[in-house]
Amino acid sequence: MASLSQLVDNVVVNTFELGQPETRIGRRPDNDIQIDEISVSGQHALIEAVPNAYLEGTVDYYITDSNSTNGTFVNELRVGGRQRLNSNDMVRIGWNEFRFIDEEEQALEKTAYILD
Amino acid sequence: MRYHVAGQSHRGAVRESNQDVVGWRISHSGDHALLVVADGMGGHQGGEVASRIAVDAVMESLGPEIAEASPYISDKAIRDNLDRAFELANERIVSRRANDPRLEKMGTTLVVAWVSGNQAHIAHIGDSRCYSLSGNQALCLTRDDTVVQNMLEDGSITAADVPNVPFRNVLTRAVGAAEQADPSYRCETLEEGGVLLLCSDGLTDSVPESRWLEILKESDGMERTVQALIDAGLANEAGDNVSVVLLKLEY
Numbered sequence: 536m537a538s539l540s541q542l543v544d545n546v547v548v549n550t551f552e553l554g555q556p557e558t559r560i561g562r563r564p565d566n567d568i569q570i571d572e573i574s575v576s577g578q579h580a581l582i583e584a585v586p587n588a589y590l591e592g593t594v595d596y597y598i599t600d601s602n603s604t605n606g607t608f609v610n611e612l613r614v615g616g617r618q619r620l621n622s623n624d625m626v627r628i629g630w631n632e633f634r635f636i637d638e639e640e641q642a643l644e645k646t647a648y649i650l651d
Numbered sequence: 652m653r654y655h656v657a658g659q660s661h662r663g664a665v666r667e668s669n670q671d672v673v674g675w676r677i678s679h680s681g682d683h684a685l686l687v688v689a690d691g692m693g694g695h696q697g698g699e700v701a702s703r704i705a706v707d708a709v710m711e712s713l714g715p716e717i718a719e720a721s722p723y724i725s726d727k728a729i730r731d732n733l734d735r736a737f738e739l740a741n742e743r744i745v746s747r748r749a750n751d752p753r754l755e756k757m758g759t760t761l762v763v764a765w766v767s768g769n770q771a772h773i774a775h776i777g778d779s780r781c782y783s784l785s786g787n788q789a790l791c792l793t794r795d796d797t798v799v800q801n802m803l804e805d806g807s808i809t810a811a812d813v814p815n816v817p818f819r820n821v822l823t824r825a826v827g828a829a830e831q832a833d834p835s836y837r838c839e840t841l842e843e844g845g846v847l848l849l850c851s852d853g854l855t856d857s858v859p860e861s862r863w864l865e866i867l868k869e870s871d872g873m874e875r876t877v878q879a880l881i882d883a884g885l886a887n888e889a890g891d892n893v894s895v896v897l898l899k900l901e902y
Binding site: 597 | 798801802805807808812815816817818821823
């Protein structure tokens with residue numbers, strides 16, 4: 536399973552498991568990950584967990600900005616459409632920093648049917 | 652009408668072994684040509700074995716056909732011959748895998764072009780590619796059998812995502828990995844002066860297509876063009892084996 540770890544000054548202060556098909560991030564209390572901070576919109580971003588249709592046993596994670604005021608960024612690039620996340624991507628929600636980690640993805644690199 | 656053909660396979664700037672194999676042949680009459688590239692997989696040993704078996708099977712199966720082929724051979728006969736060659740390559744790899752546990756995971760890409768007159772008949776499995784180069788255009792004639800290609804087409808990812816996707820090298824089809832080989836096939840007309848290029852992903856990953864066209868214009872003769880393409884890959888620290896076979900059609 537993948538997770539999103541919130542970082543403050545490069546220290547992990549909180550880790551959220553991305554166990555559901557959809558994880559909603561925002562300032563309002565009805566979000567799955569609530570960030571009560573001024574730069575975060577009521578409903579800010581969405582992370583979807585989608586089984587890969589072509590590679591059995593693999594789940595892809597996609598992030599979409601929910602028309603937030605201050606934007607969603609992956610590795611400091613503003614997210615326009617729906618974007619796939621890679622393990623170790625830095626995700627910024629307003630001014631809040633997170634690291635996306637996908638352990639499965641790291642394992643996959645060793646085990647999959649790979650051309651070499 | 653004349654074909655100018657040249658090819659080369661290089662282990663690249665990083666790898667210690669070369670799992671790519673190339674081959675080509677021109678008929679006695681000069682009006683048929685056969686070009687082959689295979690890129691093996693399945694560990695150090697398996698990859699080398701699989702690509703070698705595949706190219707040998709193609710040359711053995713199609714070499715005599717090409718050598719003696721009539722200028723009037725039908726498109727259907729060419730396609731049937733290509734299918735048979737893929738079938739032979741597949742069978743041999745499957746049976747070798749079954750007999751040697753060390754080669755259990757081996758398989759290979761395979762792209763074959765049978766050029767007859769100005770018609771290029773292309774059969775393909777995997778992510779080695781065939782391009783038609785003319786003027787300012789490099790047109791890819793094959794569709795990669797990869798997870799990444801499927802995801803690009805369904806809109807899950809964009810071209811910018813490709814270098815970061817962890818399964819970017821995972822094939823959905825390979826020769827030797829299924830009961831039956833079922834190659835994709837297409838036929839393309841070559842223009843006078845047109846060039847057909849077969850390559851492994853070592854070239855596509857290390858040298859942009861726009862550069863190929865410049866190299867083609869700058870270089871004199873097919874051998875030098877092939878060498879310049881390989882050199883460009885090495886200059887860019889090609890992480891994989893780099894293989895190219897080129898054919899130019901001249902009247």
